[in-house]
Amino acid sequence: MEAADGPAERGYRRSAGSPRGEARRQDLLERVTDDLAVNGLVDFSLRRAARAAGTTHKVLLYHFDGAEDLLRQAVARLRERRIGNALTAIAGDTGHPTLADRVRAVWRTLTEEEAGLRRVLDQAIGLSMYDPARYNELSREASQLYLPLLESFCPPDWPPGRKLEVAEMILATLRGFLLERLAIGDSAGVDAGFRALVRALEREDAAG
Template identity: 25%
Template sequence: MQTRKETLVDELVEYMLVNGLSNVSLRPLAEALGTSARLLIYHFESKEGLLTEVLERMQTRLRQSFGTMLERGSGSSERPLKQFWDWAIAARNFPYLRLLYELQILAAQNPESYGQYLQQNASNWSELIAMALPENERTPAMVTLVGAVFDGLFLELMSTGDRKRTTLAIHHFIKLVDDARETSRVTHKKSAKASAN
């Protein structure tokens, strides 16, 4: 059974999905949830504490969903980045990702309050990205590149609403990576053959 605090976090997520971050101050939030600012302070200590809890709940839900998607698609020939992009832009998931990015931007503007959360979050997503990559490509640079491409294109989608162009860009990036893999494989094969002669 959920605690009152856990229930409040779920209600806050639902409220922010509908209303965004426009009224992220305790009194309007409390009023919208049918509670009091005093109760929110009791459970979360501050607005920053409240937002950190919401961020963590969103991250946990999304990481679990991403992990499940990777498990289901493990036999698929489709690239994990494409699978995740298609999942992220689906109508049922897009509002959650959009809210997550809005919250991330707010947290990044206040590193003194959210620094620990931001570091932990980056680490958690890096681990998931690494799991999705072929073993020989699980380098910090490649993990960072894949994460940055997704982040950049998702922010572009949030800004422009242009799903077609951003989806084509994801496909183009995947093709560039696949082409680089093939070139590396052929070069390695030639080099091994030359060494054997």
């Protein structure tokens, strides 16, 4: 990824407090997010984002605090789309789905989601590993978004500490599986590992 264009230039500020300004900011963010999903993180810059949004980099600096802020918000928007897909899949389950059932449904959405979305979110995790001082927030914010969702899959009578432990296990394991598929392409190995995860979750369910 190209070096960020730096913090907002003097004289520019993020729009705030104005419904019209916020609507404009959201529209720009959506356009940049769509571009990111198609073209990935490589060579991302404020000027590329401006071209995608049909505006100038100075307009973006009025609404965002520089390229890294815009990238962070666009990645978060893509993660929200992933969560929306997962919730839709779970909503389609009938009866009384277990924790393992819900994780199976989520895994289907992850393996079937559009390649661009999956690639960008995998790249975001890779960036945070490559340069944690600069991009660690990309991983931290992923956990902040995903963990509450995964905790909600757990039986409601479980204590909060147990829900968090199991959610952390699921998140770390699924993240590792996705990176393994991307880097190695070992779908058979990942599928076997996922079946082992499901068995572990079924044991958690049975333990009550």
